[in-house]
Amino acid sequence: MTLPHPDTDQINLSTVLAALGDETRLAIVGCLARCEDMGGLVCGQLGSLTSKTNLTYHVAKLREAGVINVRPEGTRRRVTLRRADLDSRFPGFFDSVIANAIDMPLVEMTLHELTLHEVTLPGVPARA
Amino acid sequence: MTLPHPDTDQINLSTVLAALGDETRLAIVGCLARCEDMGGLVCGQLGSLTSKTNLTYHVAKLREAGVINVRPEGTRRRVTLRRADLDSRFPGFFDSVIANAIDMPLVEMTLHELTLHEVTLPGVPARA
Numbered sequence: 001m002t003l004p005h006p007d008t009d010q011i012n013l014s015t016v017l018a019a020l021g022d023e024t025r026l027a028i029v030g031c032l033a034r035c036e037d038m039g040g041l042v043c044g045q046l047g048s049l050t051s052k053t054n055l056t057y058h059v060a061k062l063r064e065a066g067v068i069n070v071r072p073e074g075t076r077r078r079v080t081l082r083r084a085d086l087d088s089r090f091p092g093f094f095d096s097v098i099a100n101a102i103d104m105p106l107v108e109m110t111l112h113e114l115t116l117h118e119v120t121l122p123g124v125p126a127r128a
Numbered sequence: 129m130t131l132p133h134p135d136t137d138q139i140n141l142s143t144v145l146a147a148l149g150d151e152t153r154l155a156i157v158g159c160l161a162r163c164e165d166m167g168g169l170v171c172g173q174l175g176s177l178t179s180k181t182n183l184t185y186h187v188a189k190l191r192e193a194g195v196i197n198v199r200p201e202g203t204r205r206r207v208t209l210r211r212a213d214l215d216s217r218f219p220g221f222f223d224s225v226i227a228n229a230i231d232m233p234l235v236e237m238t239l240h241e242l243t244l245h246e247v248t249l250p251g252v253p254a255r256a
Contacts, residue, residue, distance in 0.1 A: 013228055018149025023142045092224040100141055100218040 003063060003070050008085040011066035013093075016086070019065035020097060023106065024050050025058045029067065030107035032081045033098045040080035042073065048113040049106065131191060131198050136213040139194035141221075144214065147193035148225060151234065152178050153186045157195065158235035160209045161226045168208035170201065176241040177234065 020026055027049055035041050046055055059079060062068045069080045086094040101107070148154055155177055163169050174183055187207060190196045194217075197208045214222040229235070 013225075014149055014151045014154045016149075017145050017154070017225070021142055021144075021146025021149045026142045026145070090224070090228040092220070093228055096218070096220040096224045097141075097145075100221055 002072070005063060005069060005082075006066040008066070008082075008089055011082075011085065011089050013090055015065045016067060016090070019061050019067055022058070022061075024054070025062055026097075026101045027104055027106035027110060028058060028062060028079075029081065029098065030101040030104050031110050032068065032079060033102050034107065034111060036081065036083070040069075040078055042076040042078050043070075044076065045114055046079075046110065048110050130200070133191060133197060133210075134194040136194070136210075136217055139210075139213065139217050141218055143193045144195060144218070147189050147195055150186070150189075152182070153190055154225075154229045155232055155234035155238060156186060156190060156207075157209065157226065158229040158232050159238050160196065160207060161230050162235065162239060164209065164211070168197075168206055170204040170206050171198075172204065173242055174207075174238065176238050 020029065028046055031046060031049075032040055043055060043059060046059075049055060050058065059068070059070060059077075063070045066082060066085065069082055071078045071080075081094075081098075083094060083098075148157065156174055159174060159177075160168055171183060171187060174187075177183060178186070187196070187198060187205075191198045194210060194213065197210055199206045199208075209222075209226075211222060211226075
């Protein structure tokens with residue numbers, strides 16, 4: 001099933017800000033930014049951030065605001081940032097959020113958990 | 129009465145994002161950015177944005193998040209952006225929000241109303 005995503009020109013700044021205005025959702029964005037080179041993450045890999053129900057809610061909130069893309073991949077859902085779309089809509093804005101969110105303690109913790117438990121996952125930077 | 133403001137190092141990114149994630153509050157920030165040269169605005173000058181009760185709520189939300197300073201000035205309250213504080217805390221972030229919010233239709237409308245009704249107010253850019 002393909003999930004609905006707003007078109008680039010429908011993405012609204014105050015909706016994006018509200019979607020980013022939550023510690024867990026900001027950490028999701030930080031994790032995705034750190035994993036962009038490997039094509040994002042699947043939802044399950046963000047499981048240490050919060051409960052499964054909460055994660056579903058937060059991921060939907062970010063998708064509906066136009067911050068992330070969620071694509072079915074077999075039985076999983078792959079999540080990536082809509083960095084180019086946001087950058088064309090609000091130049092400079094998303095990069096500055098990412099730069100300030102990328103090393104949040106919650107991001108470090110989540111990526112550390114991933115390297116501990118998902119040894120088949122290449123490219124996730126290990127905690128220094 | 130002096131109102132409480134968070135110290136610079138207590139300003140939290142997700143709280144700031146949540147405070148900015150509202151059309152009216154984003155417009156308040158846009159108006160203040162346009163009026164920085166004249167030392168901000170007093171609350172009453174933002175009256176065309178929303179009702180007085182709503183304005184009080186939105187201004188408090190921005191103050192508590194660390195986005196604006198609210199100082200008593202006689203019987204009025206002067207509102208200014210905490211641009212330097214936010215910039216030292218989250219480099220590049222606030223400038224990029226302002227750049228994208230400064231010409232919102234709601235900002236243009238509010239400043240246009242100001243120039244119509246407050247002829248003693250110098251420095252408010254007139255609508256093009």
